[in-house]
Amino acid sequence: MTFKALLIATTACLGGQAMAQTLTIWDWKSGDPVAASYFDAVREAFAAAHPGVTLNFVNQPIDQYYTLLGTALASGQGPDVFLLNGGAQARARMDALTDLTPQAEGLVGLTEFQDADGAVRALPISIQGFVVYYNKDRYSEAGLDPEAPPQTWAELASACEAINAAGAVPCFALGNKEGYGAEFFLSSVGASMLSEQAQQQFATGDLTWSSPEIAAILQAWVDTQGMGWYQPGANSTAKFMDEYEMFMRGDAANTIGLLSDVAHWKQFEDFLGAESIGAFRHPAPEMIADHAMIPVAGGIGYGVNAAGGNVDLATALVETLASAGPIQVFVNDAGVVPANTAVDTSGLASPTAGTILGWLDSSGVTMAHANVTAEELAEWHRQSQLLLNGETTVEAAAARMDDVQKAAHGG
Amino acid sequence: MTTTAQPQRRRRRTGSRAERRFALLFLLPAVALVLTFRIVPLLWGFGLSLTDATGLQQGQFIGLGNYAEMAGDPNFRAAMRNTVILLLTLPVWVLLPMILASLIHLGVPGGRLYRSVYFFPAVLSSVIVGSIFNVVLRYDGALNALLGFAGLPAIDWLGSGSTALLSLLTVQLWATFGMSLLIFLAGLSTLSSEMIEAARLDGARLWQVWGYVILPAMRPIIEFVAVVTTIGVLTNMFGLIYVLTAGGPGTATTLPEFLIWLEQGQMGRPGYAAALSMVLFALMAGIAWIQIRIMSRNAGL
Numbered sequence: 001m002t003f004k005a006l007l008i009a010t011t012a013c014l015g016g017q018a019m020a021q022t023l024t025i026w027d028w029k030s031g032d033p034v035a036a037s038y039f040d041a042v043r044e045a046f047a048a049a050h051p052g053v054t055l056n057f058v059n060q061p062i063d064q065y066y067t068l069l070g071t072a073l074a075s076g077q078g079p080d081v082f083l084l085n086g087g088a089q090a091r092a093r094m095d096a097l098t099d100l101t102p103q104a105e106g107l108v109g110l111t112e113f114q115d116a117d118g119a120v121r122a123l124p125i126s127i128q129g130f131v132v133y134y135n136k137d138r139y140s141e142a143g144l145d146p147e148a149p150p151q152t153w154a155e156l157a158s159a160c161e162a163i164n165a166a167g168a169v170p171c172f173a174l175g176n177k178e179g180y181g182a183e184f185f186l187s188s189v190g191a192s193m194l195s196e197q198a199q200q201q202f203a204t205g206d207l208t209w210s211s212p213e214i215a216a217i218l219q220a221w222v223d224t225q226g227m228g229w230y231q232p233g234a235n236s237t238a239k240f241m242d243e244y245e246m247f248m249r250g251d252a253a254n255t256i257g258l259l260s261d262v263a264h265w266k267q268f269e270d271f272l273g274a275e276s277i278g279a280f281r282h283p284a285p286e287m288i289a290d291h292a293m294i295p296v297a298g299g300i301g302y303g304v305n306a307a308g309g310n311v312d313l314a315t316a317l318v319e320t321l322a323s324a325g326p327i328q329v330f331v332n333d334a335g336v337v338p339a340n341t342a343v344d345t346s347g348l349a350s351p352t353a354g355t356i357l358g359w360l361d362s363s364g365v366t367m368a369h370a371n372v373t374a375e376e377l378a379e380w381h382r383q384s385q386l387l388l389n390g391e392t393t394v395e396a397a398a399a400r401m402d403d404v405q406k407a408a409h410g411g
Numbered sequence: 412m413t414t415t416a417q418p419q420r421r422r423r424r425t426g427s428r429a430e431r432r433f434a435l436l437f438l439l440p441a442v443a444l445v446l447t448f449r450i451v452p453l454l455w456g457f458g459l460s461l462t463d464a465t466g467l468q469q470g471q472f473i474g475l476g477n478y479a480e481m482a483g484d485p486n487f488r489a490a491m492r493n494t495v496i497l498l499l500t501l502p503v504w505v506l507l508p509m510i511l512a513s514l515i516h517l518g519v520p521g522g523r524l525y526r527s528v529y530f531f532p533a534v535l536s537s538v539i540v541g542s543i544f545n546v547v548l549r550y551d552g553a554l555n556a557l558l559g560f561a562g563l564p565a566i567d568w569l570g571s572g573s574t575a576l577l578s579l580l581t582v583q584l585w586a587t588f589g590m591s592l593l594i595f596l597a598g599l600s601t602l603s604s605e606m607i608e609a610a611r612l613d614g615a616r617l618w619q620v621w622g623y624v625i626l627p628a629m630r631p632i633i634e635f636v637a638v639v640t641t642i643g644v645l646t647n648m649f650g651l652i653y654v655l656t657a658g659g660p661g662t663a664t665t666l667p668e669f670l671i672w673l674e675q676g677q678m679g680r681p682g683y684a685a686a687l688s689m690v691l692f693a694l695m696a697g698i699a700w701i702q703i704r705i706m707s708r709n710a711g712l
Contacts, residue, residue, distance in 0.1 A: 067676030074681070092679055177570070178657045233550020235660045236570030374678055382486075385660035391572050392661075400485070 022054045023310065023317055026069060027083035029261075029300070031059030038330035046320045053313060062240075069093075073305070080308040081317055084122050086112025086298035087370025088377060097121040097303040098311055103319045109298030109339045112370055121303055123322035124339035125330065126260040128299030129364065130188045131279045131356060133268055138253035142166040149280035151291065156283050160229050163253045172224075173252035174234040175243030176388060179381020181234060182221065183369045184256045186380065187295040188282035189217050190368035195288055203371035205409035209401035218394045220285050222387050235385045248272060256282065259337045260299050265352040266335030279352050281363055296364035298339060373408035376401065453692075460685035470682050477686035487687065489662035490670045493576060494694070497644055497666070500580055504640045505633060508588045512595030513625055517607075517617070526596065530589035537647065540586045541654025545569075548578055548655070569656050572663040579655060579664050583648055591636045598632035599625070634706040641698055645691070667691045 029035050043055055058079065060068055066089060072078045073096050084090040086109065094115045104110055104120040113122040136146035142163045150156035160171035174181045194202065194213055201207035207214065224230070231252065237243055244263045247255040248271040258264045268277045281292035302321045304314040320326065324342040331338050331345060335353065337360070338345065345357055369377060379401060386392040460477055464470030481487045511529065515522040532540065547553045548568040555565040568578045602625065610624050649668050652658060658665040658673070665673075667687060675684035 064676075067672070070676060070679050177659065179659070231550075232565065233567040233570050236549055236567055236656070378673065378677060382659060382661045385570075386572070389570070389572055389660055 021052060022056055023081060023314055024056045024058060024079040025081040025083075025302070025317070026058050026060055026065075026072075026079040027302070028060055028062040028065050029083060030057035032334075034334040035330065037333045038326055041326035041329040042317075042320055045323065045325055046317055049320070050313065050316060055317070073307075076307060078305045078307060080305055080310060080314040081302050081321075082305065083300055083302055084113070085300055085370075086122075086124060086128065087367065088372065088374050090122055090301070090303075091115070092374055093303075094121045096306060098306045098315065100304065100315065100318065103315065103322075106324075106341055107322060107339050108341055109296070112298040112367075113301050113303075122301035123303075123318050124298035124301035125322055125327060126299035126336040127296060127339050127360070128261070129259040129294050129296035129337075129360075129367065130184050130191075130256050130282070131259065131294050131359075132188070132254050132282050133247070133257045133265065133352075134254045134278050134280065135247070135250060135252070135272060136276050136278055137250065138163065138169055141168060142253070146278065149278055150283060151280070152287075153283045153285045157227060160227060160253075164228055169250070169252050170231040171229040171253050172231075173237075173243045173246040173255045174230040175237040175239030176234045176385060177236055177238045177242075179377075179384055180239040181243065181256075182380060182384030182388075183377065184239075185221055185224075185384075186217055187367045187369045188256055189220050189284040190214075191293040191295040191365045192282070192284035192287040192289070193217060194366075194368060196366065199366040199368060199371070202368060203366075205373075205405050205411070208398075209376075209405060210395070210398035215394060215398050216285065218387065218398055221384065222394055223285075225388050225390075230388075235388055259296075259356060261334070261336060264335060265350060265356065269350055269352065274350055274352070277352055279356055281359065291363065293363045293365045294359055295367035295370075296360065297367040297370045299336070301339075373405070375404050375408040379404040456685045457689055459682055460689050462682045463680075464682040464685075465679050473682075477683045478690075480683065481686060481690065486662055486665060486670060490665050490667045493662075493664065493666055494645065496576060497580065498641070498698075501637065501641060504584060504588070504591070504644070505637050507584070508591035508636070509595050509629070509633065511588075512592050512599060513621055515592075516596060516599040516602075516625075517620070526592070529592050532586045533589040533593075535586065537586065537650030538654055540582060541651045544578075544582045545655060548582075570660055572660050575656050575660060575663045579648070579651060580644075582655070583644060583651055586651075587640075587643060587647075591640060594636055594639075595629070595632060598629055602628050631706065634702060638699055638702045638706075641702070642695060645695060667694075 030039050039057065046053070046055065069078070069082060073093070078096065084093065090113050099119045099121065100123055101118075101120045104123060107124060109124045109127045110120050113124060114120055132149075134149055139146040139149075139159070142159075142165070144159055144162055150159045163169065163171045176182055190199075190202075193216060198207055198213050202214065209215070209218070231237070231246070237246075240263070243255060244257070244267075246252050247257075248268060250272065255263075257268065265277060265279065281294050283292045287293075302318045304311055304318055308314055322340060324340050327338050327340045327343050330336050331343055332347060335348070335350075337357065345353075348354065348357070369380075372380075383392065383397040383400060387394065387397055461472055461474060462470035463473045463476065508529075511525070515526055519525070535543075545552075549555075550565060550567050550570065552568075554568065558565060566574060568574050606624055606628075607620055610620050615623065645666070646668060648666055649672065652664055652666060652669045656664040658669050668691065671684045671687045671691065674680045674687060
């Protein structure tokens with residue numbers, strides 16, 4: 001009996017120890033070849049401080065990530081550390097995350113990862129945002145000055161007219177199969193049309209979709225389709241990556257792209273050459289400032305599962321993931337815009353990157369779609385497709401969005 | 412021990428009880444499996460459908476709140492409308508494989524080749540089928556290129572509300588009718604060839620053989636295929652929807668199972684998703700019940 005008890009106790013101890021020495025991390029980045037050097041730097045830095053700990057990075061498919069994560073968390077089988085998009089996706093899972101406020105010093109883009117009390121629940125590694133990337137060759141072919149991209153709505157409209165008249169390619173590549181194209185449009189145009197107060201009210205549900213401010217964005221969405229900015233079949237084109245592949249093939253003059261991770265200046269420059277790519281801030285019909293703004297948000301960040309087996313070790317890992325050393329590697333190799341202010345971005349040679357970094361201080365505003373509820377986003381996906389097809393009106397779509405908004409805010 | 416001490420008469424009765432117990436022992440594995448993997452999850456799901464559970468919290472009991480919400484949910488209504496459209500196409504799902512199977516059975520040249528070719532898509536997973544047809548049906552895809560050659564305007568098969576659902580159903584039909592065809596061929600092989608031969612000797616034409624000999628004899632098979640197909644299209648189209656249209660444009664291709672996945676995974680509302688599942692379950696049970704009733708009524712003919 002004693003021997004048996006000893007055996008059980010030993011097994012339990014060994015088992016417990018083995019569990020403690022492995023951290024499981026879920027994300028959709030660790031399998032990305034351009035991020036490989038960043039993860040190598042993380043492993044190296046973490047192994048130096050915590051020898052003997054195995055890091056098990058599990059690269060999940062992005063399009064099913066939150067479904068898988070939700071199921072795993074609900075059944076208590078969640079990973080120790082997981083990656084999140086800032087905004088609605090992070091907010092929907094804050095109950096599952098530990099408070100990382102003490103570790104967040106020196107980081108920017110935290111708003112999208114803060115809960116209602118201001119506690120930081122995940123540490124952002126990059127800044128995310130949208131700008132319009134344009135193909136300078138297509139601009140030249142249409143008789144436009146490739147070094148003077150549109151600054152106002154009227155200029156953009158006439159540029160699109162010229163590009164359409166040239167007849168070779170559509171003005172914008174648009175992928176709205178999953179509704180992401182409409183998400184990006186809402187935030188890009190909203191950035192220049194909504195005051196910070198309006199953005200706040202929109203996020204809390206006090207500014208409705210049928211309000212003049214938001215309805216004007218919906219109308220702009222319909223108008224751009226009416227002006228023939230997009231290629232036909234946008235509703236059956238996937239944004240990731242059909243839309244961007246179209247742009248990278250040179251089959252469209254403009255696309256609303258990202259600042260970090262994918263579909264950003266570095267990826268476009270690698271395909272089309274740095275000299276062919278430029279960026280501008282998406283103008284809007286009625287801009288509140290004298291220039292267009294760009295929607296900016298804490299891009300993606302790692303959080304610690306509060307129900308995980310080893311919270312302290314996991315917290316140390318998240319700190320390493322967001323620390324200046326590995327992030328510097330990430331910036332240099334993958335071209336992300338870092339959330340860590342200690343990282344030196346002066347080494348980025350790309351003129352487009354320089355232009356974008358210059359806008360972050362002067363033109364960065366709230367990313368509207370990242371702050372609305374998941375229910376509103378899902379319905380906006382649907383309504384945007386119907387609007388694009390002409391199967392509903394702005395009034396009807398806004399009324400439906402109002403219902404969803406009200407229900408989502410507990411009305 | 413005690414039973415052996417009992418008188419003969421008592422013992423015989425206990426013996427039969429022991430037999431019954433023994434029988435129960437044999438039933439136990441099957442009953443346990445059914446209970447554990449069928450009945451308990453069903454009841455658990457029903458219980459979940461009465462709560463406002465989210466992915467992270469247990470949720471409160473809210474009675475029929477989810478079912479009441481469903482009644483006012485335009486997305487649910489759209490999914491039901493799409494289900495009705497789908498059920499209306501059922502005759503095609505049954506007739507097409509039946510006609511083709513009859514022709515193969517009657518011995519058209521190259522019948523064996525047709526049989527293999529028709530069955531071939533049935534072994535492909537829906538994701539692969541979806542990827543293939545994504546290439547064919549996308550706006551700059553093969554079908555529109557073909558239309559272009561013929562001088563016809565291109566159509567956004569998957570992105571326009573009027574064609575998306577029908578495109579999806581056609582792809583599903585293409586992918587699955589081979590299985591129904593095989594079932595029909597199996598049924599036809601039980602048909603006595605003398606009957607067909609006799610009909611032919613009596614001067615019956617092809618359509619007369621089909622209408623007066625084959626069709627009546629095939630009735631049970633037709634009903635079986637109808638039941639299996641209905642259940643199949645209502646529960647197995649997720650992969651295709653996911654790859655081809657993501658439920659859009661709007662709600663044009665949102666079927667109940669896709670909506671369940673959306674509410675469970677994307678919206679993090681297992682309670683509401685469970686309520687939707689219960690409705691889908693009741694719907695399927697109802698359809699199956701009606702079809703089995705028709706079947707047993709016809710069995711008496």
